[in-house]
Amino acid sequence: MNSFRSILRISAIKPKGSFRTTKCLIPRGPRHQQPLDFSSSRAQPTNPSRQWQPKQVAASALAFAVSAAIVNFSYAQIVHAQSPPDINSKTQPPRFRLDEVRSHGRDAEEKWIIKGNKVYNITDWIPGHPGGEVILRAVGGPVDQYWNIFTIHKKQEVYDILDSFYIGDVDPQDLVDGKVPAEQLADPFKNDPKRDERLIVHSARPFNAETPEEGLNAFITPDDLFYVRQHMWVPEVFEASHKLVVELADGEEKEYSIQDLKKKFKEHSITATLQCSGNRRKHMTDESRSTNGLQWEGGAISNAEWTGVRLRDVLKDAGVQIDDLPADIKHVQFEGAEAYGASIPIEKAVDQFGDVLLAYKMNGNPLAPDHGYPLRLLAPGNVAARSVKWITRVRLSEEESTSQWQRRDYKCFGPNIGSQQADWDSAPAIQETPVQSAITSLRDVTPHSAQDSKLLQVYGLEEDSIAVEGYSYAGGGRRIIRVDVSADDGRTWHQAELLPDRAKGAKAWAWSRWRWVLPRQQAGRCFVVKAVDEAYNTQPGEYEPNYNFRGNLTSSWHRVGYRAKPP
Numbered sequence: 001m002n003s004f005r006s007i008l009r010i011s012a013i014k015p016k017g018s019f020r021t022t023k024c025l026i027p028r029g030p031r032h033q034q035p036l037d038f039s040s041s042r043a044q045p046t047n048p049s050r051q052w053q054p055k056q057v058a059a060s061a062l063a064f065a066v067s068a069a070i071v072n073f074s075y076a077q078i079v080h081a082q083s084p085p086d087i088n089s090k091t092q093p094p095r096f097r098l099d100e101v102r103s104h105g106r107d108a109e110e111k112w113i114i115k116g117n118k119v120y121n122i123t124d125w126i127p128g129h130p131g132g133e134v135i136l137r138a139v140g141g142p143v144d145q146y147w148n149i150f151t152i153h154k155k156q157e158v159y160d161i162l163d164s165f166y167i168g169d170v171d172p173q174d175l176v177d178g179k180v181p182a183e184q185l186a187d188p189f190k191n192d193p194k195r196d197e198r199l200i201v202h203s204a205r206p207f208n209a210e211t212p213e214e215g216l217n218a219f220i221t222p223d224d225l226f227y228v229r230q231h232m233w234v235p236e237v238f239e240a241s242h243k244l245v246v247e248l249a250d251g252e253e254k255e256y257s258i259q260d261l262k263k264k265f266k267e268h269s270i271t272a273t274l275q276c277s278g279n280r281r282k283h284m285t286d287e288s289r290s291t292n293g294l295q296w297e298g299g300a301i302s303n304a305e306w307t308g309v310r311l312r313d314v315l316k317d318a319g320v321q322i323d324d325l326p327a328d329i330k331h332v333q334f335e336g337a338e339a340y341g342a343s344i345p346i347e348k349a350v351d352q353f354g355d356v357l358l359a360y361k362m363n364g365n366p367l368a369p370d371h372g373y374p375l376r377l378l379a380p381g382n383v384a385a386r387s388v389k390w391i392t393r394v395r396l397s398e399e400e401s402t403s404q405w406q407r408r409d410y411k412c413f414g415p416n417i418g419s420q421q422a423d424w425d426s427a428p429a430i431q432e433t434p435v436q437s438a439i440t441s442l443r444d445v446t447p448h449s450a451q452d453s454k455l456l457q458v459y460g461l462e463e464d465s466i467a468v469e470g471y472s473y474a475g476g477g478r479r480i481i482r483v484d485v486s487a488d489d490g491r492t493w494h495q496a497e498l499l500p501d502r503a504k505g506a507k508a509w510a511w512s513r514w515r516w517v518l519p520r521q522q523a524g525r526c527f528v529v530k531a532v533d534e535a536y537n538t539q540p541g542e543y544e545p546n547y548n549f550r551g552n553l554t555s556s557w558h559r560v561g562y563r564a565k566p567p
Contacts, residue, residue: 094168105140120165133338196224206230210299216440221302235337239374246318265309270505272380276300281551290542291551297440308359337390341403353506380509415547433475438533474533476508488524
């Protein structure tokens with residue numbers, strides 16, 4: 001039953017400057033936990049002559065294995081794996097020293113991996129690996145540390161398929177307590193950069209962190225305070241050797257270096273906001289039900305000036321008839337150096353007013369490693385998941401990207417649908433985002449302070465007051481035309497001032513900062529904000545009618561509690 005009601009939580013500023021949502025007497029629903037499910041794909045079995053193989057595995061089982069690797073990857077659910085099956089045989093399996101396994105690394109003809117204390121020859125598996133060449137990071141050594149990142153591998157079905165590539169065991173001489181020594185495990189995150197300590201960290205490996213209050217209260221977010229969303233590690237790439245390959249629909253390819261892009265094409269700069277689809281997910285969890293994913297508050301969003309070359313210009317140079325597109329080109333797919341993939345519709349990619357960039361600067365500086373150095377895609381107005389970092393390949397296609405981040409993770413379903421019932425193929429991938437706003441600062445101001453008195457004079461106030469500030473944003477380049485604020489939990493409303501800015505771009509790609517100053521005596525216990533864009537789209541008041549189990553696109557009214565300081 002949902003008869004109980006949440007108690008108003010009075011909170012202002014979270015440690016390190018992040019606001020927490022106030023629970024304003026909204027009923028809470030049941031919490032859900034659903035297991036992941038699978039889709040299908042195909043792969044080719046390994047060459048039996050290359051392995052010690054006590055049993056054959058059917059081709060259908062191999063097809064099922066690929067599906068296990070492309071299913072939804074969720075941070076909120078850890079799949080508890082069964083142990084790999086024991087291989088019963090009267091024959092003693094071969095034993096391999098670690099040095100011999102290392103000799104079968106990335107540059108070897110045959111590529112081996114270790115899982116636990118067993119050795120597998122995955123040479124014939126690599127071309128069919130759904131994650132692409134990322135698997136080459138593990139060859140020649142243990143794969144366990146990567147499976148701890150991609151937890152979807154930890155299913156009995158995947159173990160069964162891996163067994164078909166088994167060739168022997170690690171020699172006990174190289175094991176410690178039956179395991180490969182920790183110093184022999186490659187660290188996927190060894191090249192990750194040092195981050196600013198002010199970021200509000202949600203996970204360290206991979207690194208995910210929100211922008212703190214001081215970054216949210218500026219129109220341009222400083223580079224080191226820009227929120228960070230990593231699905232994996234930061235790849236080691238260098239501008240001098242980095243290449244971008246454009247693959248046309250007929251398979252023809254054209255390659256560009258960073259210098260090629262800078263010399264051959266006109267440079268453009270735009271001001272654009274990037275927002276994670278999970279921004280404010282915790283608000284949905286708190287005000288409705290449990291959601292799957294990192295529990296972001298209001299700081300998985302930031303704004304910067306981006307500089308690069310237009311994707312449409314590069315596509316045209318590569319041979320795409322951008323003004324007379326073939327009917328079979330519907331999407332542009334992108335791949336990153338760390339194996340991330342996504343896509344956008346071709347109409348967005350070639351729109352002369354779409355401002356899609358291949359960006360190499362951020363706020364006038366070379367891109368930071370966390371933000372895609374040396375080259376990233378920037379698709380303004382779309383969810384940040386489409387702006388692929390460390391981009392290495394652009395592919396024109398009739399279908400959208402087949403990556404899990406396109407086909408599964410970033411979608412929404414009705415409030416009655418759980419992960420077990422979700423028909424992933426029926427829901428479109430998130431592209432443009434709905435109208436959004438949040439309170440980022442709520443502070444007392446007094447005429448007795450020299451700095452505060454100047455602010456109060458602007459608003460014609462001479463008494464103790466409250467200054468409320470925040471951001472508002474709409475996807476698709478839609479301009480914010482109004483921000484409504486309330487000091488009494490939505491019973492009465494006022495309009496905030498939209499602060500001036502110098503945003504660049506063909507459309508309104510950047511957020512709009514806003515401010516409202518009111519006498520303290522008019523304040524209740526709960527401040528609320530909602531924004532309206534130029535199409536008169538506005539934010540919903542409640543969370544439950546818009547609940548989705550992934551917690552994506554949370555955009556209901558943002559509430560922040562207030563308690564006046566004692567005199």
